[in-house]
Amino acid sequence: MEPILDIKGLRVTFQTNDGPVEAVRGIDLSVKPGETVAIVGESGSGKSQATMALMGLLARNGKATGSALYRGQELIGMSERNLNKVRGDKITMIFQEPMTSLDPLYRIGEQLAEPLRFHRGLSRAKARPRIVELLKLVGIPEPERRIDSYPHELSGGQRQRVMIAMALACDPDILIADEPTTALDVTIQAQILTLLAELQQRLGMAILFITHDLGIVQRFADRVYVMRRGEVVETGATADLFAAPAHPYTRMLLDAEPAGRKLPPPENAPVLLDGQNVEVVFRSSGGLFQPADELRAVDGISVALHQGQTIGIVGESGSGKSTLGRALLRLLPSAGVISYKGRELTNDPAAMRPMRRELQLVFQDPFGSLSPRMTVGRIITEGLMIHEPALSARERDVRAGEALAEVGLEPGMRNRYPHEFSGGQRQRIAIARTMILKPKVIVLDEPTSALDRSVQKQIVDLLRDLQQKHGLSYLFISHDLAVVRALADYILVMKQGRVVEQGQTEAIFDHPAQDYTRTLMAAALETTRFRQEDPAPVLP
Known part of the structure; x- marks a missing residue:
């Protein structure tokens, strides 16, 4: 069967302040009608930029060369007018x-x-x-x-x-799915994958699936391309690649998984952030023929976060996890008593400003929280300009480089702009922006959702190290139960704005009391990636 999409020698180069950066280095890739092809690799491997190139969606400083034929039509260099007839109709993309x-x-x-x-x-x-x-x-x-x-x-x-x-x-003829389940909880992930499989069978469309989740690849893809540093290092049928991976990088991806447990806080650790009967209600004014609507996003929740403790907040999308985190920091109007170090927090933004340095938030969507007009260095040091105005520009620049190094990025990257990074790299930049202020309490809202497993391990280790060194306290919001288990001491399970179960991490995982919690655990097991027994090799 002839390929419906045939890519030959595709290269993507970005002109940056530090010179040209080659994100994709001459890859070959094909997709046949009705086939599911996965592209896997760590953040920054070039997998997303390759598909952005054939869709004509590269940033202005990006240039694509090579060939990408869709049913014999050359997409690379095609006019915007003709591309608009193809994308969104024949070829669509989930960002x-x-x-x-x-x-x-x-x-x-x-x-x-x-x-x-x-x-x-x-x-x-x-x-x-x-x-x-x-x-x-x-x-x-x-x-x-x-x-x-x-x-x-x-x-x-x-x-x-x-x-x-x-x-x-x-x-569509071809659906390009770029990490389509990254932001979804484990129960919805399974539903979406089943939906895509059913639609593919019914419509006969091909799917080009970009992901760092190898569990999804094993269950969903016919063939796999493994990318590293802009190059395809291995390709083959999914079953063959999982059974006998030939490249050490592929083997490392298969073996990557957040592991270990954090040290518990001292029994006499003081309470830093305390919320009693916290409520958040969203009200709509209604229309001419519609009554006003009321949604209780957070319904009477109490939580006490101790110094050095990590509380994991889990639940399905829409359960109120993120809203609770923002409410506890008084980032949106909420009822109930919330105090930090015994001092009651108000809904007054001016009164809260001096305390913002010690109460920080890492957002779920890093690209939406990073200004596209500022370099990464300026983004990271923006908080220092407010909270440490005496620092010189040189001192801020040094601190920016140190913060980037802490989250696994090159210090020289501070001169680039957010669009020049992968999704996972942008999330690490967002974490660096928070860490540079050395806060006491951090609400981490899905901070690893956009990261591949190997980088998740690094971030989990980083968060543990910073917590142990500085006595930090975390509220860790996530649908990734493997990461929650590796990082949290205590867990709140939320459903429809309420806490349906809570307790020590091991107790919740080993002996869940509620049917809803057991459903979450079962879905997590179902989507757990393929595991190999042999240890991962040391990469050159």
Whole structure:
């Protein structure tokens, strides 16, 4: 069978302040009709940039050379007008970071209607039933109501599902899925993968699947390309590659997994952050013929975070995890008593400003929180300009390099811009921006969701080391239960704004008391990646 997509000698080069950077170095790749092909590799390996090149979506300083044929049509160098006839219709893409792909000023129904109106000529009225159908397919609750929601009113996982619905709207020939389950909890991951498999079988579309989760690859892909530093180091049928990986880098990816347990805090450790009966209620004003709506995102939760402790907050998308984290830092209006070191925190932004240095937050979507107009060095040191104004520019620059080195990036990268980094690298930059201030309490909202397993191990080790050295306290919000188990002392399990179970980490994992918790654990086991018994080799 002839390939539907045939890539030969593809190269992607970015012109940066430090000179040209070659992100993709002459790769060959093909996809046949109805086939699922996975591209795997660590953050920065070039897997996303390769697909962005064939879609004509590289940043302005990026240039693609080589060949990418879709049904005999050359995509590299194709005019914008002709590309628009292909992308969004014949070839669609699910992006890694949904909040930066959805327009915050438009309702999701309006945005889902765009490809249907442009490529299918449907009116708004005729597009609406199809949009509701798509939202149902991707598991959005109450689609008839959610169709009129804005992106900020959805959880991270729900926003990603909207992006998946948009990509599937026109029944594409090829679906490029760039980390489509990164922001989803374990139960929804399985649903989305099943949905994609069913749609592929029904429509006969090909899927080019970009991921760092090898568990998904093993269950989902027919063939695999393994990328490292812009090059394909190994390729083959999925079963053969997992059974007998030939390259040591592939073997390292298979064996990577966050492991170990953190040391518990002292029994007499003082409480730093204390929340009692915390509530967050979102209210809509309603319309002319619609009553006002009320959503209790956080419903009477109490939590006490001790010095040196990590509390893991787990639950499905939309359970209120992120909202609780922001409420405890008074980053959104909330009811209840919240205190830090015995001092009550108010909803007054001015009163909270002096305390922000010690109470920090790492956001789930790094690209949305990093200014595209600033270099990484300026982004990282922005907090120092507020909280340590006496530092010279040279001192700030040195601190920026040290912070980048701490999170596993080259200090010289501080002169680049966010768009020049992979999703995982951007997340590490976001962590560096927080760590540079040496806070006391950090709310980590899915800080490893965009990272591959090998980098997750590094970040988990980094967080443990910083915690032990400085006595830091973490609220760790995540749907990745393997990471939570490696990092947390105590766990809160949330569902629909409430805590349904809580306790010591090992007790929750080994003896969950609630059916909901057991469902989360079972889904995590189902999506656990393939494991090899042999130890990983030392890479040259």
